[in-house]
Amino acid sequence: MKVATAVRAVVCLSVWLSVCQVSGFHLPPKMNRTIQNLLQHYKIPPQERFNGKPVFSKEPLTGRLETKRVFMGGVLETYEKLFSKMLRQLPTPSPQTAGNEDHPASDVSAAQGAAGSDTEVKEGLGDLLEMIRNLRKHSYQDEEKVLQGLHSLKTIQLDNTVVQSKALWELPWLYEEASTLSHMQMQRKRRRRQARRSKSHQRA
Incomplete structure (x- = not known):
């Protein structure tokens, strides 16, 4: 087994x-x-x-490119938080001292070996964290703004009377914008279908 x-x-x-x-x-x-x-x-x-x-679902990666990039921006952000936490969880190395009657040299050597292992882990996590940060900084800035906007939506005080009234006031243009985006997506899909049909007819 x-x-x-x-x-x-x-x-x-x-x-x-x-x-x-x-x-x-x-x-x-x-x-x-x-x-x-x-x-x-x-x-x-x-x-x-x-x-x-899996920790990270692959299902969002089957959608459109824009959706994939926003999702991957969130994945990279999560990895950055994860590696930072893993680094904080590593034991703090104690000062290396020479052996004495209470702590023989053999014990000190064993402790140094363990510390060396922890040091390698720390360096490895630090390297991965730097790679993740560089990728986010240079390739996912727009997606970062979208994610920040999504995070801010979670902090909206839904039980606040002022928020409720202002949200009602803002709904018309937001609904129009959402409907326009939906219409644009449908038109884009329709054009792609027409282009595929045109190519198939030309091949025939």
Whole structure:
């Protein structure tokens, strides 16, 4: 049973790596090595890793490009918060002191080895965090503004009388804008269908 689970894990990893290559983007070697090293530290049983319940759903990535980019902006933001939290959870290294009667040199060496491991984990998480931040900064600024707007919607005081009245006042132009966007999307879909039909007729 354990062997089958391990084989399934290897197959899933192989498929994931092949998908990255087929998509035309190759994961930076340094990032790949860092992730593999960190997975040795944050080790969980294969049956938990491949339990069919991913942290981030792939369903939003089947939609339009604009939708995909907004979703990925949210994913990157979540990763930035996640890695920052993981860094804060790492133990604080204690000052390295020479061995004495209470703490033999062998004990100090063992502690230094553990600290070195924690240092590598910290450096790895720091590298990944920097990569995520750079990608958000240079490629997802517009999506960041959209996400900030979505976050601000959650803070609206729905039980506030002033908010309720102002929302009613603003509804006409917002509803018109929403309807216009919906109409534009329908027209775009219709043009794409017509273009596909035209191409099929030309081939025939």
